[in-house]
Amino acid sequence: MLRPGGDIDMSRASTIRKAVAEVMKVRPAKLIMDLGSVEYMDSSGIATLIEALQHAMRNKMKFVLVGVGPRVRSAFEITKLIGMFTVCATVEDATKI
């Protein structure tokens, strides 16, 4: 599971991208990303998650988002991309998928 915090913007997206790539190297059956501590996400952050999702799909892995707060959800909604992701309310819910 990955649990980034703070703001995911242009200055931090590459750090998150590297962290995701590192976890995906071991090809887990499922990667849960807990966004509960993320206060802000811009399109760089969204692009990073799209890349992670596409990588997961290519490798038959599950990629699940949890703890998507209102501001992060708004960013996803305005780009009409929220429907692409599997989103759960809690980590516990995500582990059951």
Place this chain on the structure above:
Amino acid sequence: MEREPEISVRIFSDPQLLSGIRAMVEAIAKVVGFTDKSRGLLTLAVDEALANVIRHGYQNRTDGMIWINLWRVREPRGIRIVLEDLGRSVDPAQIKGRDLDDVKPGGLGVHIIKETMNESCWENRPGGGMRLTLVKWLSPEELQNSTPTQPENTIP
């Protein structure tokens, strides 16, 4: 003649400075009367515009100049923000949001700006660089629920 901006800031094109500008825009948007959701989207749109200047105008150089001017507007009530830079100029007609059916990372910034703002106008800046004017008005609900302010230096 245009009134002087109520807030005028100049920053370098360093992504690490964007969080400070977000905080400033958020605070002024709250004073104007935008709801939490609108403030989030407005802040996101301004952030995306600045990120585009850094990425495309200055090609990720961190020593370019960006000027941010901000006004509260009165009729209709809202906020007006003008961003200017000295980076690479592009034809404003070529600035388009991408097709959201084409699911790929990147290129979402212009779409976010156009969806969020009531007005967004890119122009070539006399003397080089680009100028982007962004305007967002309070929604009828926000107008009804907010306390009217009487700023002296607002654009009628």
